[in-house]
Structures are given as structure tokens and as C-alpha cells.
Amino acid sequence: MNFDWSAEDAAFRAELKGFLDAELPADFDAFTLDPHDQKAFSKAFGAKLADKGWLVPAWPRAYGGLDQSPWQQLILSEEMVAHGEPRTAQYMCVNWVGPALILAGSDEQKAYHLDRIRRGDVTWCQGFSEPDAGSDLASLRTRAVRDGDDYVINGEKIWTSYADVADFCFLLARTDSDAPRHQGISIFLVPTDAPGLTITEIPSIFSEGAFNQCVFENVRVPASWRLGPENAGWPIIRQLLVNERIGVARFRRAGQTLDRLAQMAVEQDLIDDPLVTDALAKAQAACDAARVLIYRVVDEKAKGSAPDLNAYVYRVATTRAERAVYDACMAVEGAGGLIKGSFGALQFGHALATGIATGTTEMQLNLIARDVVGTARN
Known part of the structure; x- marks a missing residue:
């Protein structure tokens, strides 16, 4: 086994580290910032990364990325964490929200969302866990019922990080209550200002805004906001969450x-x-x-x-x-x-x-x- 970095990878790390050292104060920690200050900082710093091609470097070039190797993705993650993770919520957008859109999004969804993520100009949260469906995600109960050209969503999400400052929620909801547990689940791309969606902070020992409750009461969303085929959300999530487990x-x-x-x-x-x-x-x-x-x-x-x-x-x-x-x-x-x-x-x-x-x-x-x-x- 060879544990040495290639010359190209070592050069990338040195350039990235030099940039971060120059841009950030010593012992910087983005997670100590107030949530709204953190969002503003993340967007401003994300724009600087985007200018150098370092916000979404692993994405295909067709979507504004650099087709970066998995090893350079790891180097990027290591150095970002070593410098206080200045991307904050952006890592979620970059590591799996964007790739999910690239994998399963319609042309309209890609055109609307991917460029904003690539520029660091948007914040997402993930609507996964529920009061009775945390680690057992497949038991989620939030429902999305088709009504003409729309879906009507009712349910509750909990422990949702960044929901208080997010622009969109990457939401899982059950669209077929009679299907087996890992089937009948669909993904929706829901603006957090949608009528009927209420977001409330959950006080905790963590930093302000770390946890939030999201309650959906007859939230009406167009079918065009569904990501991928109806009832086929689970395979997309299973494939993309590997990126989340190793993304930081x-x-x-x-x-x-x-x-x-x-x-x-x-x-x-x-x-x-x-x-x-x-x-x-x-x-x-x-x-x-x-x-x-x-x-x-x-x-x-x-x-x-x-x-x-x-x-x-x-x-x-x-x-x-x-x-x-x-x-x-x-x-x-x-x-x-x-x-x-x-x-x-x-x-x-x-x-x-x-x-x-x-x-x-x-x-x-x-x-x-x-x-x-x-x-x-x-």
C-alpha cells in the first residue's frame, strides 16, 4: 500500500490551505456564530470558494464542477474542517442535495437549483427525522397526498438543523401508505416560506438554532417540486447518504x-x-x-x-x-x-x-x- 499523496493532490492541498490560512482568522469556528451571522458568512465565503471552483469541485463540469477525484474531495473536507468548516450548511448542498438533483432532477429543477448551489447563494435543510421516525427513517409518517397538479403535505419533522435560516427543505414524505416501508416514499423540494409550514426552534445544549421543529399543515406544493418518480425516493436517498456519512x-x-x-x-x-x-x-x-x-x-x-x-x-x-x-x-x-x-x-x-x-x-x-x-x- 502507498499512503503518499500524489504530486497533484499535495499541490492542491497546499494551495487550498494557503487560501484558507489567508482568508480565515486563527482558531476560526463557524459553528460558534449566531445562525443568521453564520448564514451570511457562509454565503459570502461560499462565493469566494465558487470563484476558485472549490465549492462544488466534485460535480461534473456540465454543472459547473471540476470533475474532482474522490481523493481531492477528501482533502477539501479535511482542510475545511481543520479551518473551522467555513462552508457550514453549504457542505450539505454541495455533498448530496446537488448530487441528488444531478441524479434525479428534471431539467427545470436543475436549471433553477444547481446554479444557486454552485454559487453558494442558497441554504438547505433536510426534512428527514420525525418524532417517531428518527434513526428508523423508513417509518416516517409525513404524508403527501396528490390533489390534481399539486400535493398536500401534512406532518412533522424534528431536529432539523438550519431550518430557521434555510431557503429550501429537502423533504421526505410518504406518498403511498399501503406500500412496504422502504417504498411509497417521495422527495420534495419545498421552499421554507411555503404557506402552512411553521418552523420553531427547539432549545438545546448546542448552539442557537441547532435544532428546529418543522410542522406541515396542508402545505400545497406543485407536482413539479417532486424530485424523481413518485414512490421512488428511498433508492435516491440510500445512494446519496453515503456522501453525507463521509462528507465531513x-x-x-x-x-x-x-x-x-x-x-x-x-x-x-x-x-x-x-x-x-x-x-x-x-x-x-x-x-x-x-x-x-x-x-x-x-x-x-x-x-x-x-x-x-x-x-x-x-x-x-x-x-x-x-x-x-x-x-x-x-x-x-x-x-x-x-x-x-x-x-x-x-x-x-x-x-x-x-x-x-x-x-x-x-x-x-x-x-x-x-x-x-x-x-x-x-
Whole structure:
């Protein structure tokens, strides 16, 4: 195996890193910004990335991309995370909302949405989880009933990040209540200012606006807002959510926090404390494991394979890495790690969110077990 980067990839990383170093202050973290400030910053910075072709570089050239390799996509994600993820919600638009439109959108939908995403001029949220359908997404109950040239949508979505500032919602709704669980689901591209849609913030320990409730009460949407064929949303989602599971290089941010903790341990003469060194070593091993596992997924993508199972494995590994770094925070900081603004307090939020976003860790383990046991039986 060769773990060296190609000359082209190394040059891309150096150019990207130089740009980010020059544009962003040291220790920048976009997720500490107020939601509306974050949206404004994301749009302004997204425009700068778009000017250099770095907002949607993995997209086909026909849609404004650069046909970038999966390895350069990973480099982009690593450096963005290392610099405080200045794209914020844009990564969602870029990594899978846009690709979903490229995969299944009509000519009219592509013409209307893709250029706005390419320019960083729009914010999306995903209407997936519900009060009784979080990790078990296929059990969703939000319904879209055909009425002439429209659909009438009723239901509730919950934990919806960015909904309070989003322009559009990438919505899953059931269009055939009698179909099997993974069938009868359709995708709709719904403006968040649609009449009958109410968005309310859910207070949480996370940053302001992190969670929202979206209630659809007789929201009428044209059939032209449906993405792909009726009742055929699940295969599109399954194919595209691999991009979400590996779209953010969380292990890189966790590793940076760990490096700072190690330096703090040295400065405070804690590096010889066996509890501290044990926690630091376990966290380092967990971050390294997550890095190797995402490289496996990227390698499969580069070779044209569909890395469903390994994407689930990576997702579990990155959750464990985030939690191991939190344990290291508490070992180094002690009770100080409970104080707002400490490494421990900040890392707790990252670790908790990682174990929930894109499906809980338990759900990922169930999917791994299903695929492995199913393969063994066959």
C-alpha cells in the first residue's frame, strides 16, 4: 500500500490551505456564530470558494464542477474542517442535495437549483427525522397526498438543523401508505416560506438554532417540486447518504483538539500521569483508525464501488474517536472540562452530535450487522 499523496493532490492541498490560512482568522469556528451571522458568512465565503471552483469541485463540469477525484474531495473536507468548516450548511448542498438533483432532477429543477448551489447563494435543510421516525427513517409518517397538479403535505419533522435560516427543505414524505416501508416514499423540494409550514426552534445544549421543529399543515406544493418518480425516493436517498456519512472529516477536527490537549498536558506537567497518557493514547488510536477507515471508503469510491458497509463502519469509528477525545479532555482538564468554553465542554457537544447526526451510532451498528449477517447467510 502507498499512503503518499500524489504530486497533484499535495499541490492542491497546499494551495487550498494557503487560501484558507489567508482568508480565515486563527482558531476560526463557524459553528460558534449566531445562525443568521453564520448564514451570511457562509454565503459570502461560499462565493469566494465558487470563484476558485472549490465549492462544488466534485460535480461534473456540465454543472459547473471540476470533475474532482474522490481523493481531492477528501482533502477539501479535511482542510475545511481543520479551518473551522467555513462552508457550514453549504457542505450539505454541495455533498448530496446537488448530487441528488444531478441524479434525479428534471431539467427545470436543475436549471433553477444547481446554479444557486454552485454559487453558494442558497441554504438547505433536510426534512428527514420525525418524532417517531428518527434513526428508523423508513417509518416516517409525513404524508403527501396528490390533489390534481399539486400535493398536500401534512406532518412533522424534528431536529432539523438550519431550518430557521434555510431557503429550501429537502423533504421526505410518504406518498403511498399501503406500500412496504422502504417504498411509497417521495422527495420534495419545498421552499421554507411555503404557506402552512411553521418552523420553531427547539432549545438545546448546542448552539442557537441547532435544532428546529418543522410542522406541515396542508402545505400545497406543485407536482413539479417532486424530485424523481413518485414512490421512488428511498433508492435516491440510500445512494446519496453515503456522501453525507463521509462528507465531513470529523476525525481531523477531533485530532486537532487532541494535539492541543497533548500540548496542554506537557505545559501542565501532566504528560507522565498514567491516566492522562492512557486517555491521550486511546484517543490518538481512535482518530487514526477513523482516518484509515475513511480512506478505505474513498478508495472504494475512486475505484467505482458503492461503499455502503464501509461508510457505516467509518461512521461508527468517527463517533468513537470523538468520544475518546472527549475522555482525553476530561483527563487533562478535570473539572475544568465542565466549564463553558473549555475543550471538554466544546468536545462534549461535538461527540454527542456525531453520535446522532446522519443516524445514531446504534442504527449504524444495526446496518453493519444486517449487511454482514446477510452476506454470511448468502
